[in-house]
Amino acid sequence: MSLIVQKFGGTSVASVAHIENVARRILTSRKEGHDVVVVVSAMGDDTDKLVALAEEVDFRDCRAQREMDVLLASGEQVTIALLSMMLMKLGCKAKSFTGTQARIQTDAVHTRARILNIDIASLKVQIDQGIIPVVAGFQGRDSEDNITTLGRGGSDTTAVALAAILEVDECQIYTDVEGVFTTDPRVVEGACRLDVITFEEMLELASQGSRILHSRAVEFASKYQVPLRVLSSFKDGPGTLITNEGQSMEQPLISGIAFTRDEAKLTILGVKDIPGIASAILGPISEANIMVDMIVQNVADDMSTDFTFTVRREDYDQALKILENIAQKIGAKEVKGNNKIAKLSMVGVGMRSHAGVASKMFRVLADESINIQMISTSEIKISVVINEKYLELAARALHSAFDLSGASLDEPTTTD
């Protein structure tokens, strides 16, 4: 008998029929002898609908954020009630908990609160009585009983936080894919599901555009050593276990290839190469709340330098305008931009002990005549920026060259 947290996202609970499917999955786990704590998101696109209502009010002010949280938190409240009813209908004891009722204590930063603590006493009482607690993800309360929400990926974070504090045996994240794949199966035919992946790899994949799990939840799970499993709500299967390095026999060189088109590149040319110039350029960008991803600085000649960075594509126009202002102020030669780029990353803990991954990657791209515009590396990741029209070609070529279709050297894992 083990204790597991099962989290079901919006697409998994998009209708009452979906909710019945979810309830049956939970029942199966119960029949297998597990105690289950359930975390759910708002139904389908209900959160988007609530956001649309707030946009119609159109009050852009920080004071609106408290009310935004009250508004959005109503979404999961609907799901917990319906799922609890459905579980009872199918013969299970169940009870819903809003974030407030589950005593998910957060800081007071509305719309992106952080969980400080969860008082699990009340949930434990339910579990001991054989009642399935159905907890609203994404939401909590601050010390003054205001409703807070956790921001993007919040329900994943709720699930992992509960799993950590309840010291569960596994935290299962049910989603609309069968697990973590070596790359996007819609782009590369041979993409295959990974049985196991490390937290580090998953973090790199998550932040590099694999939208299965929010990186915050993965970080949380890594920090508190919560075994995390990604599974499909719609198809049976073992999913992908995200765990510590060392649990599997041998690390593959490369675990996966992630990519995103959600990027744009900006270059400021002929900048005086003096101390403080980077912050003079990036300061106004970050003040405008524009996230900068890759940054590259080249020395052009003795006196001046070129400075290139990437931003989200939706921020491109605004960033370009700001950069042109900066260029005038600091007397730069020219500003260039390109929003037809894509970023592709290869991720694998095996890179640590294997040289030559980068050079092989660059050779494969060169063989396909794909020009690399920017390069960025970490210990377990190599990212390149290329023209977006070559993205699929690059992904397929690398997937094949690194033999990822038969990549999984890991043992099959079980949910024991």
Place this chain on the structure above:
Amino acid sequence: MSLIVQKFGGTSVASVAHIENVARRILTSRKEGHDVVVVVSAMGDDTDKLVALAEEVDFRDCRAQREMDVLLASGEQVTIALLSMMLMKLGCKAKSFTGTQARIQTDAVHTRARILNIDIASLKVQIDQGIIPVVAGFQGRDSEDNITTLGRGGSDTTAVALAAILEVDECQIYTDVEGVFTTDPRVVEGACRLDVITFEEMLELASQGSRILHSRAVEFASKYQVPLRVLSSFKDGPGTLITNEGQSMEQPLISGIAFTRDEAKLTILGVKDIPGIASAILGPISEANIMVDMIVQNVADDMSTDFTFTVRREDYDQALKILENIAQKIGAKEVKGNNKIAKLSMVGVGMRSHAGVASKMFRVLADESINIQMISTSEIKISVVINEKYLELAARALHSAFDLSGASLDEPTTTD
């Protein structure tokens, strides 16, 4: 400077545009120097949509009621957030309160809880700081922090309860009509708005089919002497003040005529006239949760009696089936039913001191050749059951005969 509670129902907050209209009304009251506490319902038919989701789950069990309350309470949560944002956008300080946050303590009877107490300390702090508290109607919490709802007319009840405990100067119920009318203006052209009506009269009108205010809220207001005003959200005007007898100079004989088609009549003939026979007949009806309204028993001859009662039209088929069973058991002669009836009531505190209202009413109906099938009276009300096809004719004839078009003898009232 006075303190008022303003309650806006579902049709008044059916869209963001409606919510803006409501916010402007609240602002007007503020500019007139009033402190305002706002109570709102769920937007438009949102509650119906939530009920439809629960019906899709289709778990008919008392254990579902706790979850039903969690589900339904999400509706007002959306409105309080949007209205608070809108008030802030228009330059007012505002803050939303769920039933739990407003500390509306109820008993634990889910889906039809009763308010036990409201801890208004937190609301008072807001009012003192010039912040408008926007409170979710219809909902509260029990002593174990479960979410409860108050049942039909719950938001009106919330408003009146808050008004009573805050000792406000007036509780204003905004709705889609301009006030309480002498009768339904859609049926009788000369129907006119009443400036003042007593709690008693309003209670009789509310329970007799004038759907403006739920009788529970009126009872509450009467008990705690809360001056209640019904106004239109859409048109300016003084509305109707519901207050104690004696505030107006002279009581009109008749305040209004209410009617409903939502009735059906059942008769069981040839029942042995022995003690306990009424409960033998009505017991199984009430056990099936069918509400019985009027009851009439006639002695047919020395040995047997006829027994007639009315139920809601939607319960007619079920009630008929039950009654046929009973008839067999107790050896009654026959069961008859009629679901093409209507009930019409004349209400007025003036009846107390004026004889002859009943006989005049019966004569007016007789003059129109309308047969009276049942009669029921109270101190300030006379109800008759007639064939529903004569309903409009009867209402117009009585409205005219009792001169209700120019009925209002009361002084014009102001909102001071």
